[in-house]
């Protein structure tokens with residue numbers, strides 16, 4: 001691949017920055033960092049898997065405007081011309097996206113297309129939050145950006161994996177045809193405060209189960225590996241990528257590889273739980289190994305993860321300890337309401353914070 005340079009976005013960005021998926025886990029942390037850096041932020045979300053509470057700290061901030069909208073629907077009139085767009089809108093947990101595969105696919109394809117058009121119209125730099133899932137169940141370890149992947153185009157995860165692959169292809173189609181400045185961040189498992197209990201991600205599942213004294217559910221034999229990147233490290237990398245002039249895909253993740261069994265042991269130790277493990281069949285197309293090659297991020301962005309797993313887990317446990325049970329109830333209520341949000345062609349600028 002030939003790296004194509006395009007102008008760095010954020011340092012010269014005096015126009016608003018649009019963040020989609022802003023009420024989600026990663027998006028809300030990103031909005032906070034952008035506000036800290038002095039940007040004006042348009043935070044857009046349809047609340048299908050995110051929650052308004054995640055943006056609570058910014059609710060009264062004069063430089064944050066919230067727009068409630070589904071990106072798969074025509075974008076609202078009157079969005080200010082943005083200098084940079086971070087497209088994070090998409091359910092990330094398998095439990096969520098597998099329940100709404102059509103909406104997931106449309107979010108990554110039609111939604112991304114709408115935002116790319118917006119970027120083209122306003123001359124914004126466009127960053128797509130992609131995923132390690134573009135590598136599917138990889139046959140090459142660790143995964144380097146040059147690997148094309150081993151994804152099942154018709155399996156239960158395909159709405160997410162292929163949607164994200166299509167979104168990447170769309171980004172580069174816009175770069176080739178329209179000269180758009182694009183950034184593609186391939187995120188590997190990210191964890192931290194604001195992970196929602198019960199959404200099926202392994203870190204929050206284990207913590208919530210351990211705190212409740214329930215058995216920890218391990219899928220397969222638990223020897224499959226994952227790498228876990230703390231959310232502040234992930235957000236720092238997203239900002240560094242937008243700040244850079246690098247327009248090829250970049251892996252963002254922690255290269256330390258852990259088996260799911262090791263993670264279960266760490267969570268039990270850090271929560272002081274003696275919960276037993278229960279084993280369930282491995283879901284279809286669940287990747288066996290997952291580990292990023294972060295050589296590009298190291299050399300181009302001068303980035304590497306800094307938060308050790310035990311430190312990040314302790315912060316996540318603290319967060320979930322306070323919220324586990326009430327949030328679990330809200331999550332189920334929200335998720336059942338989500339199809340209304342996804343289908344409802346409403347725009348509600350619920351909050352102009354100034």
Ligand SMILES: NC(=O)c1ccc[n+]([C@@H]2O[C@H](COP(=O)([O-])OP(=O)(O)OC[C@H]3O[C@@H](n4cnc5c(N)ncnc54)[C@H](O)[C@@H]3O)[C@@H](O)[C@H]2O)c1
Nearest residue numbers: 021023024025026046048049050070071089090092187190
């Ligand atoms: N967290 C991870 O480990 C991880 C790993 C790989 C990739 N990613 C990507 O990063 C992004 C953020 O992930 P996350 O973990 O914060 O997930 P999340 O589910 O917490 O956040 C996604 C946000 O997008 C919103 N959203 C979903 N569909 C939308 C639509 N059509 N229109 C508007 N808003 C919509 C949701 O309400 C939610 O607030 C996603 O694009 C995800 O695919 C995350």
